[in-house]
Amino acid sequence: MDAVLAKKSKPKLKKPKRFQVILLNDDYTPMEFVVEVLMQFFSKNEPSANAIMLKIHLDGEAVCGIFSFDVAQTKSTQVIDFARQNDQPLMCVIRELDA
Numbered sequence: 001m002d003a004v005l006a007k008k009s010k011p012k013l014k015k016p017k018r019f020q021v022i023l024l025n026d027d028y029t030p031m032e033f034v035v036e037v038l039m040q041f042f043s044k045n046e047p048s049a050n051a052i053m054l055k056i057h058l059d060g061e062a063v064c065g066i067f068s069f070d071v072a073q074t075k076s077t078q079v080i081d082f083a084r085q086n087d088q089p090l091m092c093v094i095r096e097l098d099a
Helices: 031-042 046-059 070-085
Strands: 019-024 061-067 091-096
Touching: 019 031, 019 046, 019 070, 031 046, 031 061, 031 070, 046 061, 061 070, 070 091
Parallel strands: none
Antiparallel strands: 019 061, 019 091
């Protein structure tokens, strides 16, 4: 009797899309507030937070982190809510990474 082994095929899974969380520069939000946001919501240490804040100031925007869609959306919303609670116009957006 010949035994035929059925080869189980694994389903091909797509890697989940990744999204950048980006802070945008404005002419009103104090640099210290941006550093506080980076430390509180993105777990940056003070030197990293200062470097990102300067990039935002000089280039108009900077990536604060790369996350799944749900995490990126949550962080963006948290940052905007925190900014509004503190009467700051700081804006945060998400942008899909190219594959």
